[in-house]
Amino acid sequence: MSRDTKTVLAEAAPISSSGEDLFEAKKPAPVSAWNVLVQGVALFSDGYNVQIMGYMQTVMAKLYPKQLTSSIKTRLSNSILVGEVIGMLLFGLCIDRFGRRIGIIATTIFLVFGIVLSTAAHGNTVTGMFWMMIVSRGIAGVGAGGEYAVCTAQALESADSSESLQKRRGFLVTISTNLAIVSGFVGSSIVALIVIAAYGNKASEGIWRVCFGIGIFLPLTIFFFRMRLIDSTQYQKHAIQSKVPYILAIRRYWRPLLGCSLAWFLYDFVVYPFNLLAPTLVSGFSKNPTLLQSVGWSALINAFAIPGAIVGGWMTDFIGRRQTYAIGWAIVCVLGFLIGGLRFPLSHVFPLFVVLYGFFQSFLSVGPGDCNFLVSSESFPTPLRGHFLGFAAAVGKAGSAIGTTVLTIAxxxxxxxxxxxxALFLIGSSISVLGTLVVIFLIPNHPGTLEEEDAKFRAYLEENGYDTSGMGLIDKYRVDAEDKVLA
Incomplete structure (x- = not known):
């Protein structure tokens, strides 16, 4: 017979016995907003390491004009994205099976190792050097992609750990994820500007090596602090570390999984190419732009995403997830068609183009940028959050690689x-129309706490004959404690 949600919640509670002390020893310390926001520092470094290549390609085009072909450019841009897809899928599974903390260790190792190799890239020829760079950035991408699943799951579960945090859960999670990544984009441009200026605004091999190398420090700086964080109470109560009921889970969650995956794919199809191509788009207004001009203007455009991420985070708690999602997409549609339609007149009004392009980036951040992370983590139960979140993010990142290739060719x-x-803006807006429709028809507007959804999932599993007695790390602690009491 099935049990209601209250019964499931009651049975998930720790036992009242002499074994209670054992459970209490396993409970995390009280969580503050800082525990949520620290996850953003790791994602900031991911944003930096992804975006820095867009700026360094401007430098490399002057250093190696013959060897930096269009195909090499695409591979340099896509290598880290391909690595991220692998990391998202791999570590999405890993953190559900082995815990969130183990993911922190493994992703940091991959990220730092890949960055070190790309910084030291050499070869018998310039093309050989580029291939070493392509492979090493792919390795770094595995770590960066894993951080999407690790950081987002950790941030969400930390933000749901108390009533005061739950009221700001949407804002805290979006600040720790999307805002962190777009800040990394902007941070990479600031670093690039400083290093280029230090080299006298002249292309030099030292510029890209220094800029790549700086990406090593952030993940290492916060590594030891993050190691002190242990798995959330939510994970301890509901983890499924063996005999995962994939068929039952997909039967229950296929619709939000399809919606989150498609929305993320369409968003990344648009936003990453426009970020990477920003220096190219801006350089069209000058026949011979300097390195500082190309990077500086594109940095300004990408900076518009920061206020968008903040406003979007506030909106998710105020008007709801799906509403914020759809509004952001819809405004992007209008702005893209406007810029595309007026592109020829705008060629004579550069400041207006920058402002419109900036708002285009900003509303991408308000809607899908913020909500991809939040909705894709909230819509699924804790024991499978890494699986589904990692899959949706991987589909999105595949959109980045495909979009970068397609739009560059276009x-x-x-x-x-x-x-x-x-053509680029018109294609981007057309994709945004599809994104708006996906959100309206497939994206859930998740209310309530994570515990409520976890309890419903546990009850659903029991109704369908799945043995839930092995779920959760707490159950294991409870068994150990009971054995001691009986002895």
Missing amino acids: LNSFENQIKGQQ
């Missing part, structure tokens, strides 16, 4: 650069 297929840029 941009280069026009002899007239302005026509190519016009």
